[in-house]
Amino acid sequence: MTPIQTIAVGFDGSPDAQAAARCALELANQLGADLVFVHATGLLEHIDEPQAVLDLEETVWVLTSETGFDPGRARWHVDNGDPCSVLLRAGEPPISADLVVVGSRGQGNHVGLPLGSTSHELAEHTTIPIVIVPNGETGNR
Amino acid sequence: MLIVSGPVGGSEHHRAGHPEGPTRIRAVMAGIDDLHLGTDLQTVHGSPAERQQLTRVHSASYLDELTAFCEAGGGDIDPDTYATEDSWLAARSAAGAGLAAIDALRQHNDGVAFVAARPPGHHALRDRAMGFCLLNNIAVAAAALVSEGERVLIVDWDVHHGNGTQEIFWDDPNVLYVSTHQWPLFPGSGKAREIGGPHSRGHTVNVPLPPGATGDIVRRAIDEVAFPVIDSFAPTWVLVSAGFDAHRADPMADLALSSGDFADLARAVAGFAPRPGRLVMFLEGGYDLVALQASVTATLGALLGTSYEAEDTTSGGIGAEMVSQAKAERADALGRADLVLPPGGLL
Numbered sequence: 001m002t003p004i005q006t007i008a009v010g011f012d013g014s015p016d017a018q019a020a021a022r023c024a025l026e027l028a029n030q031l032g033a034d035l036v037f038v039h040a041t042g043l044l045e046h047i048d049e050p051q052a053v054l055d056l057e058e059t060v061w062v063l064t065s066e067t068g069f070d071p072g073r074a075r076w077h078v079d080n081g082d083p084c085s086v087l088l089r090a091g092e093p094p095i096s097a098d099l100v101v102v103g104s105r106g107q108g109n110h111v112g113l114p115l116g117s118t119s120h121e122l123a124e125h126t127t128i129p130i131v132i133v134p135n136g137e138t139g140n141r
Numbered sequence: 142m143l144i145v146s147g148p149v150g151g152s153e154h155h156r157a158g159h160p161e162g163p164t165r166i167r168a169v170m171a172g173i174d175d176l177h178l179g180t181d182l183q184t185v186h187g188s189p190a191e192r193q194q195l196t197r198v199h200s201a202s203y204l205d206e207l208t209a210f211c212e213a214g215g216g217d218i219d220p221d222t223y224a225t226e227d228s229w230l231a232a233r234s235a236a237g238a239g240l241a242a243i244d245a246l247r248q249h250n251d252g253v254a255f256v257a258a259r260p261p262g263h264h265a266l267r268d269r270a271m272g273f274c275l276l277n278n279i280a281v282a283a284a285a286l287v288s289e290g291e292r293v294l295i296v297d298w299d300v301h302h303g304n305g306t307q308e309i310f311w312d313d314p315n316v317l318y319v320s321t322h323q324w325p326l327f328p329g330s331g332k333a334r335e336i337g338g339p340h341s342r343g344h345t346v347n348v349p350l351p352p353g354a355t356g357d358i359v360r361r362a363i364d365e366v367a368f369p370v371i372d373s374f375a376p377t378w379v380l381v382s383a384g385f386d387a388h389r390a391d392p393m394a395d396l397a398l399s400s401g402d403f404a405d406l407a408r409a410v411a412g413f414a415p416r417p418g419r420l421v422m423f424l425e426g427g428y429d430l431v432a433l434q435a436s437v438t439a440t441l442g443a444l445l446g447t448s449y450e451a452e453d454t455t456s457g458g459i460g461a462e463m464v465s466q467a468k469a470e471r472a473d474a475l476g477r478a479d480l481v482l483p484p485g486g487l488l
């Protein structure tokens with residue numbers, strides 16, 4: 001396995017994504033890897049961007065400073081698409097991630113149903129290793 | 142003669158506050174009413190598409206997942222895309238409406254058909270829903286035609302790239318997929334170098350356009366980049382992913398077309414059909430209801446040669462260089478036999 005130099009973490013602001021971001025920050029710290037926060041801009045976001053995206057970016061930097069992660073090794077990446085397609089592209093330039101971290105449910109509503117779960121779809125199609133982080137609130141259900 | 146297949150999705154599939162809702166179908170039907178077609182209008186009501194018609198383009202596992210998801214009451218599939226308890230039936234009905242339009246055209250051997258159905262389809266992938274789309278309606282119709290030996294041209298003038306349709310027919314030599322779309326924009330695919338798979342090289346044509354591009358630029362993309370490919374492909378049927386969200390009033394994107402531009406595009410695309418009775422338009426996007434209604438009137442009025450009101454065509458916007466660049470990138474990609482891209486255009 002190639003050394004983990006760059007970690008990508010999907011971030012949509014949800015509690016699941018925040019749990020994933022904390023885990024990714026911890027992992028990046030331990031492995032000495034760079035971290036890329038990846039946000040997918042969907043159809044609906046075109047209507048209320050750019051404020052929504054700016055707010056998310058702000059949250060990311062707050063999380064980063066809370067964990068004491070070197071902000072010089074973190075970056076914020078916004079790409080057009082649905083979360084699954086955008087994260088599937090994370091292994092390619094410009095992100096070139098060696099590992100993807102996602103929350104277990106994202107926006108989906110149904111625990112146990114594959115549809116509506118970005119993590120499930122990703123796990124099915126990914127070509128690079130993926131870490132799925134359970135959120136304390138929902139992971140034990 | 143205009144054959145309208147539908148309306149489908151007038152109430153069956155909805156979510157309060159979501160822009161892809163039943164009011165869109167009402168606007169479309171009002172746009173058709175504005176043509177006052179009388180006996181020149183025929184309405185057909187198809188039945189929901191059958192599983193074997195859907196499995197031509199969708200994986201069986203995805204169809205099972207979608208069925209189960211709707212049976213469980215539905216919910217969010219991704220941040221854009223929802224399903225309700227009734228969405229499975231609505232989506233199958235929308236796909237079936239396309240098939241019914243083809244049957245009706247065959248029967249009459251004349252006229253054009255418009256599929257007034259939602260949810261839309263062109264973002265739906267073989268095994269995934271996305272971008273408001275559950276089942277790929279136009280792909281289901283094209284695959285049915287291909288199974289009967291037809292050669293199908295799909296022109297997709299929706300402002301977004303039809304990544305689902307591209308993926309499904311990526312390596313199918315019997316389908317030519319042509320898309321003009323704003324770029325960069327959702328879903329992120331649709332670069333000019335995405336030209337099709339090894340068995341269908343060149344049979345995917347993408348012309349990405351910058352925000353602000355006007356109708357004349359879209360026409361240039363069709364005339365200069367797509368036309369030579371369409372001409373040598375010689376389609377026996379022409380299907381159009383007629384989204385109207387490239388209209389300048391649409392909140393979902395930033396192209397600058399008018400209703401008159403859609404009329405102009407429609408006339409150009411109709412010229413690619415081998416004879417009358419071989420052109421089907423499918424509703425995709427279009428979220429400003431006034432622009433949607435006016436654009437439907439203009440598009441169908443132009444196709445029928447009837448009198449209609451439309452805004453003037455637009456010109457002078459940016460994007461001419463991007464058309465030339467697309468032509469060059471395409472030529473370069475065609476010249477590189479080693480270039481293998483994934484079907485969704487993920488690179």
Ligand SMILES: [Zn+2]
Nearest residue numbers: 299301384426
């Ligand atoms: Zn669209």
